[in-house]
Structure formats: C-alpha cells, structure tokens
Amino acid sequence: MKSGQATIKDIARELNVSTSTVSRALKDYPGISDETKRKVKELADKLHYRPNAVALSLRKSKSFTIGVIIPEVVHFFFSTVISGVEEVAFANGYNVILCQTNEKFSRERSSVETMLSNQIDGVLVSFSRETTNFDHFKKMIDREFPIVFFDRIPDLENTINVTVNDYQGAYNAVKHLIDQGFKKIVHLSGPDNLAISKQRKEGYLDALKDSGIVAKPEWILECPYGTEKESISITTALFKNNENRPDAIFAHHDIVAAGAMMALKSLGLKIPEDVGVVGFSNWQFSSMIDPPLSTVSQPGFQIGETATKILLDLIHKKTNMESISQNIVLDTELLIRKSSVKV
Amino acid sequence: MKSGQATIKDIARELNVSTSTVSRALKDYPGISDETKRKVKELADKLHYRPNAVALSLRKSKSFTIGVIIPEVVHFFFSTVISGVEEVAFANGYNVILCQTNEKFSRERSSVETMLSNQIDGVLVSFSRETTNFDHFKKMIDREFPIVFFDRIPDLENTINVTVNDYQGAYNAVKHLIDQGFKKIVHLSGPDNLAISKQRKEGYLDALKDSGIVAKPEWILECPYGTEKESISITTALFKNNENRPDAIFAHHDIVAAGAMMALKSLGLKIPEDVGVVGFSNWQFSSMIDPPLSTVSQPGFQIGETATKILLDLIHKKTNMESISQNIVLDTELLIRKSSVKV
DNA sequence: TTGTAAGCGTTATCAT
DNA sequence: ATGATAACGCTTACAA
Numbered sequence: 001m002k003s004g005q006a007t008i009k010d011i012a013r014e015l016n017v018s019t020s021t022v023s024r025a026l027k028d029y030p031g032i033s034d035e036t037k038r039k040v041k042e043l044a045d046k047l048h049y050r051p052n053a054v055a056l057s058l059r060k061s062k063s064f065t066i067g068v069i070i071p072e073v074v075h076f077f078f079s080t081v082i083s084g085v086e087e088v089a090f091a092n093g094y095n096v097i098l099c100q101t102n103e104k105f106s107r108e109r110s111s112v113e114t115m116l117s118n119q120i121d122g123v124l125v126s127f128s129r130e131t132t133n134f135d136h137f138k139k140m141i142d143r144e145f146p147i148v149f150f151d152r153i154p155d156l157e158n159t160i161n162v163t164v165n166d167y168q169g170a171y172n173a174v175k176h177l178i179d180q181g182f183k184k185i186v187h188l189s190g191p192d193n194l195a196i197s198k199q200r201k202e203g204y205l206d207a208l209k210d211s212g213i214v215a216k217p218e219w220i221l222e223c224p225y226g227t228e229k230e231s232i233s234i235t236t237a238l239f240k241n242n243e244n245r246p247d248a249i250f251a252h253h254d255i256v257a258a259g260a261m262m263a264l265k266s267l268g269l270k271i272p273e274d275v276g277v278v279g280f281s282n283w284q285f286s287s288m289i290d291p292p293l294s295t296v297s298q299p300g301f302q303i304g305e306t307a308t309k310i311l312l313d314l315i316h317k318k319t320n321m322e323s324i325s326q327n328i329v330l331d332t333e334l335l336i337r338k339s340s341v342k343v
Numbered sequence: 344m345k346s347g348q349a350t351i352k353d354i355a356r357e358l359n360v361s362t363s364t365v366s367r368a369l370k371d372y373p374g375i376s377d378e379t380k381r382k383v384k385e386l387a388d389k390l391h392y393r394p395n396a397v398a399l400s401l402r403k404s405k406s407f408t409i410g411v412i413i414p415e416v417v418h419f420f421f422s423t424v425i426s427g428v429e430e431v432a433f434a435n436g437y438n439v440i441l442c443q444t445n446e447k448f449s450r451e452r453s454s455v456e457t458m459l460s461n462q463i464d465g466v467l468v469s470f471s472r473e474t475t476n477f478d479h480f481k482k483m484i485d486r487e488f489p490i491v492f493f494d495r496i497p498d499l500e501n502t503i504n505v506t507v508n509d510y511q512g513a514y515n516a517v518k519h520l521i522d523q524g525f526k527k528i529v530h531l532s533g534p535d536n537l538a539i540s541k542q543r544k545e546g547y548l549d550a551l552k553d554s555g556i557v558a559k560p561e562w563i564l565e566c567p568y569g570t571e572k573e574s575i576s577i578t579t580a581l582f583k584n585n586e587n588r589p590d591a592i593f594a595h596h597d598i599v600a601a602g603a604m605m606a607l608k609s610l611g612l613k614i615p616e617d618v619g620v621v622g623f624s625n626w627q628f629s630s631m632i633d634p635p636l637s638t639v640s641q642p643g644f645q646i647g648e649t650a651t652k653i654l655l656d657l658i659h660k661k662t663n664m665e666s667i668s669q670n671i672v673l674d675t676e677l678l679i680r681k682s683s684v685k686v
Numbered sequence: 687t688t689g690t691a692a693g694c695g696t697t698a699t700c701a702t
Numbered sequence: 703a704t705g706a707t708a709a710c711g712c713t714t715a716c717a718a
Contacts, residue, residue: 398694
C-alpha cells in the first residue's frame with residue numbers, strides 16, 4: 001500500500017515467491033502452477049496492481065505511444081483527424097500524445113524534441129504555416145524514425161504522406177461554379193508555402209483553363225492567415241464600388257468563405273444570385289449558415305485512421321519507407337448547397 | 344550511434360569516464376572540472392544526446408506529464424480549453440496526453456486506467472455525458488492523486504472544480520430576452536445528469552420568475568444529444584401549426600440554437616422578429632450565421648489555464664485538496680447579436 | 687515449477 | 703574531482 005501503486009515486488013514479498021514468478025503468473029506463462037497463478041492474481045486484484053508502463057517502456061525500449069503534431073485543434077478538420085488517430089491507436093494498444101504548434105515554427109521544433117525525449121514510437125505530422133525549414137524532420141527520417149505526414153506535406157525525399165486530392169477537389173468545385181454559369185471566379189488562396197495551397201490553386205486554374213476562361217492574375221488573392229476578419233477585409237476591398245466585380249468566389253477553406261459571405265451581404269450583394277461561393281473542408285457550421293455553403297469535404301477521420309495504420313505498420317516493421325506507396329491520396333467530395341446554385 | 348539514441352553510457356565509454364561524471368557534467372554540478380564539462384558537453388552535442396525521459400520518469404517516479412480527459416475535441420469549447428492547458432503545461436515543462444471519451448462511459452474508465460499505468464502526474468477531467476457512476480474518480484481522489492475537474496463537475500466530496508457561472512450566464516441571457524419584450528421563452532436544455540444543464544435551467548427559471556413570468560413545464564425540452572438534427576426536429580415539432588407558439592428560445596448551446604434557427608426559418612418564421620434566439624458557448628460560427636447568434640461566451644482558454652495551474656500546484660504540493668477554495672467559478676459574458684434584438 | 691541475476695537509462699549516495 | 707553501486711519496476715535467459 002504505502003503512498004503509491006502496488007508493484008510486482010509487493011506481491012512477491014507478500015506471497016514469498018520471486019518477482020519473476022509473479023511476472024509469469026500474471027501473464028499466464030506456461031510452467032507456473034495453477035495454484036500460484038490463482039494466488040498471485042488474487043492478490044494483484046486486491047492490491048489494485050497495475051503494470052507500470054514507464055518501467056515497461058524502459059525495459060522494452062518501446063513506449064506504445066505515438067505523437068501527433070498539428071497546427072491547431074480548433075480547426076475542425078484537425079480535430080476530426082485526431083479522432084481517427086485515437087480510434088486506431090487505442091484499438092492497437094497505443095496512446096496518443098498531442099502537441100499543437102499554434103502555427104509556430106519554434107513550437108514545432110520543441111515539440112519534436114519533447115516527443116523524442118519521451119521515446120515515442122512514431123509520429124504523425126502536419127506542420128505549421130511558418131515551416132519552410134524541414135531539418136528537424138529530416139533528421140528523424142534519416143535515422144529511420146517512423147514518421148508519417150498528413151494534409152500538409154513537406155518537400156522531402158523518402159517521406160510517407162497521406163493527403164486528399166486537393167487539386168481534384170478544387171478543380172471540381174470551380175468546374176461546378178462554371179457549370180452554374182459563373183464566369184469571373186476569384187480564388188481566396190491559402191499560405192503560399194503550403195503544398196495544399198498550391199494544389200488547390202492549380203485545380204482552380206486548370207478548371208478555368210479547361211473551360212476556356214482566361215484567369216486574370218488579380219483573381220488570386222492570398223489569405224495567409226485564413227481568418228474571418230482577413231477575408232472580410234479582402235472581400236470588401238474587392239467588391240466595393242467595383243463596376244467589373246467578380247461573380248463567384250472559390251475560397252481556400254470555409255472560414256474564409258464564410259467571411260467573404262458576410263462581406264458580400266454587408267455590401268448588399270445576394271448569394272448566390274449575385275455572387276456564388278464555394279469553400280473547402282466542410283466545417284461543422286457550413287451547412288448551418290445562410291445560405292448553406294457549398295464546399296469540398298475532406299475525410300478527416302479517414303485521414304487520421306489511414307495515417308495511423310501506416311505508422312503502426314512502420315513501427316512494427318511490417319513495412320518500410322521504401323516498400324510503401326509514398327503518397328496515399330484520398331478523395332474529396334463536392335457538397336453542393338445553396339451558396340453556389342443559381343435558381 | 345548504432346540503431347538508437349546516444350546514452351550517457353556511450354559518452355562515458357568514449358571519454359573514459361564514469362556515467363556519474365557525465366551525468367553531473369551535463370547538469371553543471373559543482374565539483375567537475377571545466378575541462379571535463381567541456382569535453383562531455385561537446386561530445387553530447389556531437390552525438391545528439393537527448394536525455395531519456397522514460398528512464399527519468401522511472402528513476403524519479405515522476406513523468407512530467409499530465410492527462411486530459413474530455414468528451415470530444417470537436418467541441419469548440421473543449422478545443423479552446425486544451426489550448427489553455429497546453430500553454431500552461433508546456434511553460435512548466437509538462438507534457439499533455441489527451442484522451443477523448445466520445446461521451447462513452449466505458450471509454451472514460453479505460454482512459455483513466457491507461458493514464459494511471461503511464462504514471463501521469465495528474466489529470467484534468469470533464470466527464471462524459473453517460474457518466475453517472477464516479478467510482479473511477481473516487482478511487483483517485485481517495486489516494487490523493489492530483490485531479491481537477493472542469494466544466495462538467497461530479498457530485499463528490501473533496502474535489503477541486505473549475506467552472507463558469509452557468510447559472511448567471513443563463514440568467515442574464517434570459518433576462519435579456521425578457522428585456523427585449525419576449526414573453527413565451529422556451530428552453531432547449533442539456534442532458535439532465537450534467538450539473539451545467541441543471542445550472543442553466545435554474546438560471547432560466549429564476550430569470551422568468553424574477554420578471555413575474557410563470558414558466559410552463561412544457562417550456563423545457565431536453566436535447567440530450569445536443570446535435571443540430573435533434574434540435575431541428577424538436578423545434579419543428581414545437582412550432583409547427585402551433586397557434587400559441589413560443590416567441591423565444593434559450594438553447595443549451597450554440598449548435599442546438601443553430602439547429603433551432605434552421606427549423607424556424609424553414610417554417611417561415613423570422614428571427615428575431617417572430618422568435619428571438621440565444622445560445623451558449625460562443626462557438627466559432629456563431630457570429631457568422633444569419634442572423635448572428637446572441638450567446639453566452641465561456642472563457643475556455645482561461646478555464647484550461649486556471650485548471651492546469653491548480654493541478655500543477657497540487658502536483659508540486661504547493662497546495663492540497665483541503666486548503667484550496669474548492670470551486671473556482673469564472674464569469675461568462677453575454678454577447679448580444681441580432682438573433683435576440685427586436686428592432 | 688520456481689529462483690537468480692542482469693539490464694533498460696538515469697541519478698543519488700557513499701567512497702576514494 | 704571522479705568512481706562504484708544501488709535503485710526505480712519489469713522481463714528474460716539461465717540455473718536449479
């Protein structure tokens with residue numbers, strides 16, 4: 001009893017057997033008498049014995065813990081990913097330790113350090129908006145430390161990445177706007193250094209091109225922070241007193257789209273009659289705003305599940321960096337709601 | 344080098360000194376020559392030495408890790424709490440391990456087990472909707488294991504709780520509706536077994552009473568799941584073909600309020616002209632829906648910070664269960680937007 | 687069927 | 703100024 005937890009030693013002492021006997025009895029090893037097993041288990045129960053995972057980690061050089069590094073939990077997308085991760089991790093006896101970087105590079109570096117110190121068995125990463133230097137990840141990869149990137153993937157060799165088809169998602173969204181008769185479609189884009197931003201931008205541009213629409217350079221407006229406020233001010237500046245205003249918006253994600261919608265309404269413009277809007281990610285609120293926002297939904301939960309499965313395979317050496325298809329690309333789904341449908 | 348991390352032993356061997364010398368040199372203990380310190384640190388750097396946190400945990404019976412048990416990260420409120428927790432934890436050299444219960448009792452119990460096995464130094468808990476039996480927490484409390492409850496607090500002795508003043512928040516919200524001239528105000532309430540639900544209900548009832556309005560029993564409708572769909576169906580049933588329909592809604596949280604708004608709009612009712620609506624929690628989307636939703640905002644980040652500070656004090660024995668004011672109650676703020684303001 | 691002892695990485699205690 | 707050793711809780715050859 002005393003202060004802390006009962007240990008194998010406590011049980012051994014009380015029963016006048018050795019610790020190895022107790023250890024073996026508890027895990028039903030062959031060659032332990034039923035009588036001993038019974039007694040050990042009984043006492044373990046009584047003392048509320050619980051194996052010390054830390055001692056196990058040290059002994060086995062394995063912590064049964066995986067780390068997850070993400071920009072922010074408040075992003076609906078990331079919180080669904082986490083759920084997927086936990087699901088698979090728990091089902092396989094792994095714990096999850098979480099670090100948010102708050103989109104800060106420095107925070108990302110220290111998160112990596114902390115996790116390595118804690119002997120995690122592998123890590124899932126979606127890096128910060130600020131990250132352009134990947135040395136901290138490169139080091140892990142070079143040492144063959146199990147690491148899987150998702151959503152935001154680095155420009156590095158020999159990485160395993162789980163993403164959605166951002167290009168196709170954007171392409172479909174913009175194609176849909178064109179099909180609805182919109183012609184002057186602007187893009188509120190994401191931070192330039194993220195691959196997802198580039199992909200979505202490419203999809204946007206190709207959809208226009210394939211429909212014979214010539215995109216003007218000023219149609220692409222970067223919203224690096226992706227906040228509602230930023231979007232409101234950019235959209236207002238763009239549409240206010242503009243004789244030749246655009247007639248549709250494809251936004252990098254739903255918060256940006258929602259901000260744009262608020263700006264448009266304040267300017268007295270009707271959605272979708274005057275301006276059509278499509279977002280990206282299918283946030284929780286997107287179906288609840290007015291008009292409901294059309295958007296490209298990403299399977300966040302599935303991304304979490306998939307990335308974690310692969311990571312566990314890596315950890316268990318069932319696969320290795322080379323043998324695996326390096327990019328898992330999941331499909332998006334275009335959800336057509338009222339914000340983009342001309343009546 | 345080899346497969347894994349460099350250890351203190353590796354350094355000791357290479358430098359022909361003992362492991363204790365290396366250990367002391369690395370932490371600038373007195374009584375080690377500057378020369379030795381220099382050499383040790385240099386080699387440590389070169390080998391990318393990183394202390395093994397697991398070994399430290401075992402040695403010190405302390406993991407510098409705290410656990411957080413919450414129902415779901417997708418709840419905006421909980422994700423802001425997590426940010427507050429991480430902020431304080433990291434600043435004090437602690438890691439955070441996270442478990443979602445997905446509102447399941449069984450999951451909650453196993454989370455507690457896992458965390459204890461992993462020798463966490465303390466835990467922050469907001470329990471699941473299903474939880475009515477608190478034995479798993481009671482056990483921890485009896486053993487004086489550091490634990491702090493937040494938001495959802497149990498009916499137990501000797502617990503430390505961090506909450507917001509749900510009663511006052513609800514009271515103010517309903518008082519505001521009354522001030523706006525609404526008279527038949529219904530309440531879409533939360534799960535009955537949560538104290539927050541009771542508090543909000545009490546605040547609602549007292550605000551009515553204090554204004555001389557007699558609340559009818561049928562004005563309180565429970566929305567145990569708190570989903571948008573549930574709210575839509577309950578609201579629709581209530582307002583459809585109802586000659587004597589209510590003229591305002593106070594909802595247990597914003598998702599429920601948003602669902603109600605969608606239902607009202609489908610029925611052709613105007614907000615706030617026909618029906619006023621106030622929610623709770625100030626979700627991210629609440630200012631972006633149409634009309635913007637009035638709501639009671641809870642300081643989630645601050646709750647996380649406060650709860651974590653107290654937990655660390657407990658862990659460091661700077662305080663104990665008895666000496667502390669057992670309930671920290673933070674204030675809410677009523678955010679008045681268009682959904683509840685008659686013109 | 688059970689016990690002994692070494693070892694995982696680190697540090698505290700006691701020597702030297 | 704440095705070294706040897708034991709201990710944290712557990713597992714696992716190897717012995718008996």
